[in-house]
Amino acid sequence: MSKSITKRTSTAARPAVPPDVAAAVTAAAAKQASDIVVLDLRDAAAFTDYFVICSGRNQRQIKAIADAVEEALSKRRLKPAHVEGYPAAEWVLLDYFDFVVHVFMEGTRTFYGLERLWGSATPVDLHGLLAPERAHR
Numbered sequence: 001m002s003k004s005i006t007k008r009t010s011t012a013a014r015p016a017v018p019p020d021v022a023a024a025v026t027a028a029a030a031k032q033a034s035d036i037v038v039l040d041l042r043d044a045a046a047f048t049d050y051f052v053i054c055s056g057r058n059q060r061q062i063k064a065i066a067d068a069v070e071e072a073l074s075k076r077r078l079k080p081a082h083v084e085g086y087p088a089a090e091w092v093l094l095d096y097f098d099f100v101v102h103v104f105m106e107g108t109r110t111f112y113g114l115e116r117l118w119g120s121a122t123p124v125d126l127h128g129l130l131a132p133e134r135a136h137r
Contacts, residue, residue, distance in 0.1 A: 017124055020076055021050050021099050027072035028054045029130050031065045033103070036130060039121035050099035053114055055106045059089035065103045066092040
């Protein structure tokens with residue numbers, strides 16, 4: 001009888017995003033945000049645990065996305081500690097301490113490239129949370 005030794009590889013996946021982050025993602029998707037990405041920054045020496053990044057096509061949509069996220073999270077008794085960029089609506093930032101929501105105009109998102117700047121962050125698979133066409137590819 002031959003003994004074979006198999007090496008176990010770690011397949012322990014990170015837990016799903018926290019419910020508050022999921023609520024932000026769902027609210028953004030409900031307002032037709034495009035290219036929604038969640039970056040897990042917990043292993044990336046960051047000031048927050050997650051980034052939620054999404055895009056809108058125009059200022060009106062960007063404000064609608066930001067408003068929907070704020071409304072959804074206020075129902076969960078959360079208020080942003082800080083909001084930036086709402087009047088100009090090129091890049092609206094909603095800071096909830098444990099996570100930050102970034103709503104970008106498409107060109108502004110490309111210019112700043114947060115996904116590239118935070119390349120050490122782990123992208124979170126959103127396919128279980130969003131329809132495939134809403135999640136960033």
